[in-house]
Amino acid sequence: MKKIAYALALVALSAPAVAAEPNWGAGADDAAFQAMLKSGFREKGIAKLSRLDQDAAQAFCSDPKNASAKDNAGQREKIEAENMATIKWPSDGKWLGDWKEGEKVAQSGRGLTSTDKAGDVNGGNCYNCHQLSPKEISYGTIGPSLLHYGKLRGANDETLRYTWGRIYNAKAYNACSNMPRAGHMGIVTEQQMKDLMALLLDPQSPVNQ
Numbered sequence: 550m551k552k553i554a555y556a557l558a559l560v561a562l563s564a565p566a567v568a569a570e571p572n573w574g575a576g577a578d579d580a581a582f583q584a585m586l587k588s589g590f591r592e593k594g595i596a597k598l599s600r601l602d603q604d605a606a607q608a609f610c611s612d613p614k615n616a617s618a619k620d621n622a623g624q625r626e627k628i629e630a631e632n633m634a635t636i637k638w639p640s641d642g643k644w645l646g647d648w649k650e651g652e653k654v655a656q657s658g659r660g661l662t663s664t665d666k667a668g669d670v671n672g673g674n675c676y677n678c679h680q681l682s683p684k685e686i687s688y689g690t691i692g693p694s695l696l697h698y699g700k701l702r703g704a705n706d707e708t709l710r711y712t713w714g715r716i717y718n719a720k721a722y723n724a725c726s727n728m729p730r731a732g733h734m735g736i737v738t739e740q741q742m743k744d745l746m747a748l749l750l751d752p753q754s755p756v757n758q
């Protein structure tokens with residue numbers, strides 16, 4: 550009896566080693582996976598299936614190997630440079646709009662759903678990930694707190710440029726940033742960008758009180 554128990558235990562022990570690894574394919578670029586993903590969605594209104602197509606940065610960052618690899622600094626830098634090249638700077642050279650409007654944009658997560666229309670104004674959804682005005686106590690913490698952002702950094706040229714670029718296309722600074730590329734993806738307009746800039750950097754903004 551004992552012998553059989555040992556034999557079974559041995560089989561059980563050796564089983565994981567001999568069992569074939571489940572084959573999930575090569576990752577997000579695997580054709581079977583892509584087909585499965587696409588079959589789970591359907592187009593409706595402005596929400597097209599092309600939203601599932603990944604650009605180089607998204608494909609790179611979706612591969613778990615890349616998230617942990619230490620030797621891919623070169624690839625990350627390339628992605629950041631490509632994203633940096635997409636940034637449209639303010640067309641009239643003015644960085645700051647109206648912080649009151651910026652607060653509305655930061656508060657709103659509306660837009661781009663299948664029931665919205667092309668050309669509708671979207672929100673920036675910033676409070677979903679950041680603390681901004683101390684008056685808003687409901688905020689997410691995926692991103693760092695931006696409370697006192699302008700007060701801490703001042704509105705020098707370098708900060709203005711960095712902040713604009715960050716909001717426009719966060720992957721220009723961090724290839725695998727979790728922050729949506731608000732300008733690059735056409736989520737916010739140039740005017741909304743300026744209003745968000747004012748929310749962060751205008752000394753009158755509640756963010757800087």
Ligand code: HEC
Nearest residue numbers: 673674675677678691692693715719723726727728731745
């Ligand atoms: C899904 C979460 C998410 C949303 C939504 C988001 N951010 Fe971010 N943000 C981040 C993360 C994470 C970082 C940290 C840097 C990184 O990983 O890119 C960050 C960094 C920043 C920074 C740089 C902070 C620093 O100390 O240098 C600014 C400025 C910023 N976000 C502004 C905004 C604004 C304005 C909005 C709304 C248009 C916004 N973010 C929406 C996640 C988000």
